[in-house]
Amino acid sequence: MNNVYVKNIVRFVLLMLFQVLVLDTVQFGGYVIPYVYLLFILLLPFDTNKSLLLLLAFVTGLSLDFFENTMGLHAAVVVFIAFARPGVIKFYFPTLEYTKGEEPGLSKLGVTGFLKYAFTLILFHQILLTFLEVFSFHDLFETLSHIFIDALASTLGVLVVAMLFSPRRRRKRRI
């Protein structure tokens, strides 16, 4: 029981530092920013109280805003992700059963399942973020392609970090 809290708090701190200190400042060709900190919201246990999910998302978004000096921007976007999360899980895995405290991670959903789940939410995130950040558009097609590339980069980052931190033996069993 306690374990779930400790695990998530540690995960929150590590992901946030990684996001703010490394991913935000390093250049990955052009101006792609992988938002890997979203993994914290993606990996919260299935049975997390829905309202708690929203509040945690709000705090997560505000923390990033605090460091990026974009008060309210990420908060608005991440709260939306948290709002969409239960629906997305239900949509992709209608018959999924889970135990108390289990997470929608790689070992539970499998690589394809996790990718579907993560990419959908990250795409929502990127669309909303782009529209809130830049109000005018020179070129809609260009904006859309940027949204797609950014979302892909974030998904890839999330997948890599999720793989690094998923317990080894469980992953082997699945393969």
Added chain:
Amino acid sequence: MRNLLTFFLKHQFLSLFILLEIVSAVMLMNSFSYQRMLGFNAASDISGEIYNVYDGMTDYFNLKKQNRQLLNENARLRNALLTSYLPADSNYSEKKDSSFRYIPAIVIHNTVNHVSNFIVLNKGKRQGIQKEMGVLSDKGIAGIIIGVSENYSLAMSLLNIHTHISARIKKDDQLVNVIWNEKHRQRGEVVDIPAHIQLSEDDTIITSGNSFIFPAGLNIGVVHDFEKSKNHSLNKADLQFSTDFNSLHYVYIIKSLDKKEKMKLLEETGDE
């Protein structure tokens, strides 16, 4: 009232979602314009401290590059000493260096990929830094201070959607404005170029000195691409900033010593 309460409890998830989005939206309004950003002090000692510790750890990897930059700048300043700059009009006796003071600072955090990019500097209120001071790199202007905490300050990078700098074309002293380039996010855009002006590549754009933030004549950038539009009276040009935002480390914060006096004068004359 009771019914309303039961309604909210029943739709707890949806109402909380809407509430949080409204709170976020209200906060987000602070970043809608330069003036609003100025009013909202986003600089904090906490984030500053974290950036400072991390910068201390990673600083060593760039020492060689930074040394070279400082060496180049020293050379440039020595050259400037020899030429001992004098204003063109000899009746005009204001000393160039008396109205601005340069305070050295170190960049401890800097982003370039975002729509709103910011620079965190290791000097704050205690070192006399105030809002709306200019930030200058070794090659040109880099940003404007918009928030100060006790020991750190936050500057809006030129790579920011709210950038709007009063500028001049160096070759013919024509007044123009410089904004951020939405399409090529590492570049700027020169706007309000009068129709009769023909710019060519590598024409230098400098600060106009009209804004009290930057002294006149500092480098902003060079023209990268100029195309005359047929139907507009004012033209635009792509601008390559002189400052290399990717390797920004040592900068100067520009303190305007007679800003108050100038502002007062402007206010008085504006009243009439």
